[in-house]
Amino acid sequence: MNVIVETFRWLLRPETWSAGGNDLLTRSFEHLQYSVVAVVLAALLAIPTGWWIGHTGRFSGLIVSITGAARALPTLGLITLFGLLLGIGALPPMIALVILAIPSVLAGTYSGISSIDRSVLDAARAQGFTTPQVVTRIHLPLGLAMLIGGLRSAFIQVMATATLAAYVGAGGLGRFIFLGINTQNTPMMLGAAVWIMVLVIVADALFGLVQRVATPAGVRRLNVVLASARQ
Template structure:
């Protein structure tokens, strides 16, 4: 219980809210790192996922590659890349991008493959081009699962980005490594609480984004209720 009191005291201590290593600055750094990594991973994974989902080709290879990437120890990859490119943020960006690709890739292609094929066939029957089918039919209908993949990747990045402090003076992970070095367990627990709160905030943000951007009536895994009650009928 004393550790939680120490963490609370550390969080509210004015000394931890000023200077280059202030809590607010570390939170912004962590968010910025997460956003940039998510963009890098999305640029790679989403087009590939859309191509696999639309054509139906390469799914087995994508599943195998995704599984292999998930199996890579992040800290080990981070260390290897850091030894190659040197100390700094380059190594964490590479390692965390690799970590984020599998859930985004899975969300992208499963979103397309979950669509009823008769819907796609109907779009072709009315004369839509393949590009129009992807943009106007498959992307809106597959959006819920894509957002789910992005959410999963974001939460993984936020949690694992603490390792960026292993090779750079950056982000909320700095509090964990500094606290471990000085045996200041209140600082370590306080830093962990900040990471948890940040993850919960981003979870809520993605839930809101899903409500705002997913087309009305489109839900993942559930058919849309299109029944219309006649005006002349009453219960």
């Protein structure tokens, strides 16, 4: 009980939030920056690839196998490996976080495109839609919710794992966890972990809201009808 009380006291202390560069607010911004940059870089690589695979149907089995294997890679091992190769700093964990984020974004994009009924695409082609029109008027509206779901999963994974960036001398909220372990400051270590969980829950809720808004109204109504039919 004393540890819990001391943890929340640490979180509520003014100096925890304003320690001049090594405070919880500054490290939170660093943590979010790492997460956003990693997911954006992963999206730049995975979204075009996932769209092409979902659109053409080629190499889908291979991609599923690769994404499954990539999810099994130990992130700490990757950070250690890149740290040994590239030195300490933000670059080694950034590369590892991008690798961690790619499978979820790729799977979300591929699933969103491949789940579209082929008859819809055939009808669009019959009406003379060009490929850019198919992408903007069919692929994007109907596949956007699953794409955002992939980004949501990737961001949550990256945000939870970005604490390991401090292992190779980078910033982020992991600084408090590793410092708490080294100095046996349990309230600091637990306080940082609790704050990370709060940020992850908030981010997940925001992505969930965006995903709901991105789902077309007709699809939402259909899902409600199907759910009612199953009951």
